[in-house]
Amino acid sequence: MTVSFFILAALTIAGTVAAMSLRNLVHCVLALTLGFAGLAALYLQLGAQFVGFTQILVYVGAVAILAMFAIMMTQRAGAVAQPVFTPSRMPGWIAGGMIASAVFAVLAWAIHSSAALPKTLPPQALPSQADAGVRAIGNALMHRFVLPLEIMGLLLTAALIGAVLVAMQEQQEMP
Amino acid sequence: MLGEGILKGLAETARNFLGSYVSKDRLTTVQFPEERLPHIEAARSFPFLVYDGEDWQQGMRCVSCLICEKECPPKCIFIEKSKDKKPDATGKPQFYPVVFNIDVSVCMSCQICVEVCPFDAIKMDVEFELSTNDRFGGLLWDKERLAKSNAYYGKIHPTEAAAVDAQLAEERAKLEAKAKLAAEAKTATVATPPAQPLRETSETTEGSGA
Amino acid sequence: MPATVDQIFVICKHWLLGFAPAGVQPIFSALLSVVPILVVFPLLFAITTVLERKGLGRIQNRYGPNRVGPCGFFQPIADGIKSLTKEDVVPATADRVAHFLAPLLLVAAAFLAYAVLPIGRNMVVANLNAGVLFFFAVGSMVELAVFMAGWASRSKYSLLGAMRAIAQMISYEVPLVLASVVVIMAAGSLSTVAIVNAQVGYTGIWPHWFVFTPWGFAGFVLFMIAATAESNRSPFDLPEGESEIIAGYYIEYSGFKFALFFLGEYLGMFATSGMAITLFLGGWAAPFSFLTWIPSYVWFFAKLLTLIAGFIWIRGTLPRLRMDQLMSFAWKFMLPMTLLNIFAAGVWHFMPAGYARWLACIALVVAPFLLLGRGLQQEKKSGIRSYRFAE
Numbered sequence: 001m002t003v004s005f006f007i008l009a010a011l012t013i014a015g016t017v018a019a020m021s022l023r024n025l026v027h028c029v030l031a032l033t034l035g036f037a038g039l040a041a042l043y044l045q046l047g048a049q050f051v052g053f054t055q056i057l058v059y060v061g062a063v064a065i066l067a068m069f070a071i072m073m074t075q076r077a078g079a080v081a082q083p084v085f086t087p088s089r090m091p092g093w094i095a096g097g098m099i100a101s102a103v104f105a106v107l108a109w110a111i112h113s114s115a116a117l118p119k120t121l122p123p124q125a126l127p128s129q130a131d132a133g134v135r136a137i138g139n140a141l142m143h144r145f146v147l148p149l150e151i152m153g154l155l156l157t158a159a160l161i162g163a164v165l166v167a168m169q170e171q172q173e174m175p
Numbered sequence: 176m177l178g179e180g181i182l183k184g185l186a187e188t189a190r191n192f193l194g195s196y197v198s199k200d201r202l203t204t205v206q207f208p209e210e211r212l213p214h215i216e217a218a219r220s221f222p223f224l225v226y227d228g229e230d231w232q233q234g235m236r237c238v239s240c241l242i243c244e245k246e247c248p249p250k251c252i253f254i255e256k257s258k259d260k261k262p263d264a265t266g267k268p269q270f271y272p273v274v275f276n277i278d279v280s281v282c283m284s285c286q287i288c289v290e291v292c293p294f295d296a297i298k299m300d301v302e303f304e305l306s307t308n309d310r311f312g313g314l315l316w317d318k319e320r321l322a323k324s325n326a327y328y329g330k331i332h333p334t335e336a337a338a339v340d341a342q343l344a345e346e347r348a349k350l351e352a353k354a355k356l357a358a359e360a361k362t363a364t365v366a367t368p369p370a371q372p373l374r375e376t377s378e379t380t381e382g383s384g385a
Numbered sequence: 386m387p388a389t390v391d392q393i394f395v396i397c398k399h400w401l402l403g404f405a406p407a408g409v410q411p412i413f414s415a416l417l418s419v420v421p422i423l424v425v426f427p428l429l430f431a432i433t434t435v436l437e438r439k440g441l442g443r444i445q446n447r448y449g450p451n452r453v454g455p456c457g458f459f460q461p462i463a464d465g466i467k468s469l470t471k472e473d474v475v476p477a478t479a480d481r482v483a484h485f486l487a488p489l490l491l492v493a494a495a496f497l498a499y500a501v502l503p504i505g506r507n508m509v510v511a512n513l514n515a516g517v518l519f520f521f522a523v524g525s526m527v528e529l530a531v532f533m534a535g536w537a538s539r540s541k542y543s544l545l546g547a548m549r550a551i552a553q554m555i556s557y558e559v560p561l562v563l564a565s566v567v568v569i570m571a572a573g574s575l576s577t578v579a580i581v582n583a584q585v586g587y588t589g590i591w592p593h594w595f596v597f598t599p600w601g602f603a604g605f606v607l608f609m610i611a612a613t614a615e616s617n618r619s620p621f622d623l624p625e626g627e628s629e630i631i632a633g634y635y636i637e638y639s640g641f642k643f644a645l646f647f648l649g650e651y652l653g654m655f656a657t658s659g660m661a662i663t664l665f666l667g668g669w670a671a672p673f674s675f676l677t678w679i680p681s682y683v684w685f686f687a688k689l690l691t692l693i694a695g696f697i698w699i700r701g702t703l704p705r706l707r708m709d710q711l712m713s714f715a716w717k718f719m720l721p722m723t724l725l726n727i728f729a730a731g732v733w734h735f736m737p738a739g740y741a742r743w744l745a746c747i748a749l750v751v752a753p754f755l756l757l758g759r760g761l762q763q764e765k766k767s768g769i770r771s772y773r774f775a776e
Contacts, residue, residue: 049515053522061525134575177758188444188702195443204447
């Protein structure tokens with residue numbers, strides 16, 4: 001818990017809050033990107049270089065752009081949405097909050113009861129383990145978790161082929 | 176094979192690159208302010224007003240008939256016609272433009288004014304270094320700025336100017352011949368000095384023409 | 386003596402660090418590493434602009450800039466003064482914040498990439514374990530900056546340019562990363578320093594660079610093609626195609642912000658070239674064993690300038706691609722080639738050293754090249770163009 005942690009945490013929270021509350025959707029995505037970047041910086045601070053850089057590569061580089069494209073193709077970017085915090089929206093806020101906390105609880109439980117996590121953290125383990133981070137992840141993916149990895153790869157390939165098929169069908173419909 | 180064309184292209188550009196250091200005649204650049212290409216005779220930039228003789232005010236061919244002003248597509252010509260007449264280069268009294276302005280920031284160098292001018296008074300210039308600090312006043316050219324001698328015209332467009340000069344000379348000769356005939360007819364009836372009627376007859380013919 | 390010259394900058398840094406009090410030493414050390422990069426590479430950018438213009442001029446049988454200073458070499462100074470003193474125009478409808486942030490983000494991302502480039506022996510800002518990954522992660526931030534610039538300008542041309550740029554960058558990022566995977570496989574590390582160290586060594590006088598293997602050569606060529614596309618340079622300069630969309634995503638920028646975009650683009654080009662050097666051309670290693678007395682950073686910059694000259698040469702040669710050609714080249718040629726190249730690298734890794742290994746790997750690289758190349762060329766015989774959404 002250092003100063004840098006608090007700065008990064010504040011940055012992440014500010015980014016995500018802004019992503020929810022800003023009125024211009026493109027600004028929302030940009031703010032969300034800031035949140036992603038802050039999260040990546042937090043990973044890096046924990047010594048998880050691979051996860052941190054992958055976070056930047058995937059979320060800042062790809063997901064943000066994807067969200068941007070989705071917004072621009074579905075509606076006008078200049079359109080101003082209604083204010084976010086209104087009394088009429090309270091039920092929605094409560095429901096959203098409950099779902100969010102439920103997801104968070106499940107995740108926390110899963111991580112806490114995970115066998116991958118050592119029960120007692122050695123005090124100075126994190127910085128020195130950082131050197132082995134990439135190798136350890138690679139070993140885990142290729143040995144212990146090879147089946148889930150392959151299933152995910154299959155799933156993604158299926159989705160890719162599906163997307164291509166949908167696009168091809170659309171092209172055939174056009175004379 | 177894929178990439179063959181790219182390699183050929185690379186070889187060609189490499190040949191150009193190295194060749195430009197070896198042989199100077201490969202380089203097509205003209206180092207402008209120091210070196211200049213001879214200007215092309217058919218080139219044109221903006222119109223100018225032709226005058227005969229030495230004095231631009233006296234010799235200006237323009238009789239301010241306003242045809243060019245009316246024909247100009249972007250309306251860049253402004254002429255104010257004179258109330259009185261002044262003798263032109265040949266000594267014949269003519270109307271003259273009190274004001275003749277061309278806004279070259281509007282002019283599109285279409286040459287229509289030149290085509291329609293019945294007096295060969297307006298021609299296209301070839302001067303192109305026309306930049307100025309004053310984008311309004313500096314680009315609105317007045318009569319003085321526009322006036323250029325027939326000799327200059329002959330220099331920039333030799334073939335065209337020769338044709339124009341020949342035609343003008345022919346017209347003038349015709350007029351003189353006519354005047355001479357009229358004078359002879361007059362002298363047959365009334366005895367008068369020959370110089371005076373010449374001017375009168377030429378004036379009447381001009382007036383009927385306009 | 387050669388060792389001292391080689392390490393002169395490292396020694397200087399340690400000597401200077403000695404003057405700093407213990408409390409500020411980490412920050413001082415970081416500054417001493419970062420400031421030279423912030424000075425050297427923009428300087429290289431300035432030199433490259435004038436060299437590029439002169440080179441392109443010579444390719445087209447002209448002189449190129451030759452007015453400012455001796456042989457026109459002070460041209461970048463004139464350009465810099467001009468862009469600094471120009472009026473900074475922001476369109477009235479532009480999103481001012483994003484419009485302002487986009488060039489900064491672009492240049493910052495471009496500079497960050499230099500953190501993992503070893504520009505000499507023991508000369509790297511940050512020896513990260515996931516260095517290569519860091520490089521690509523930072524490179525992907527450029528896309529966001531480009532999109533911000535295109536969107537915030539609220540201009541059709543800039544938005545079109547940004548769309549083109551993003552489509553192109555995302556498409557070519559895949560082969561770029563996959564082309565570098567072979568090196569990561571061979572070196573067994575994501576650290577740039579480790580990758581260079583794996584290539585320092587000589588058989589006789591010949592170096593152990595990865596480019597001197599079948600998969601390494603193919604990987605290098607593929608990487609450079611993808612790098613050209615990533616840095617939006619000709620023939621992949623669709624995002625800024627002057628004749629079509631004027632300047633693409635930075636059309637609404639003027640003055641110094643425009644110069645920043647220009648700087649960012651060139652810095653990106655240098656960074657990807659530096660990465661190609663690190664991955665395939667042995668980083669700072671000398672090309673022959675008898676040339677090792679020349680300092681390592683000299684070799685790095687010599688290789689960098691060679692690659693830049695290559696970029697300029699390509700730019701002077703090839704016309705711009707069409708959008709569909711660009712995409713089919715990325716997905717129907719680059720992607721399968723890089724994937725097969727990874728396979729070839731795997732075969733190389735598991736076969737015993739000898740001629741059989743060379744032959745197998747060369748066959749694995751050349752055969753798909755010929756087949757895929759033929760496929761690309763047959764595509765040219767398309768019928769009448771049909772426009773789906775033009776009516």
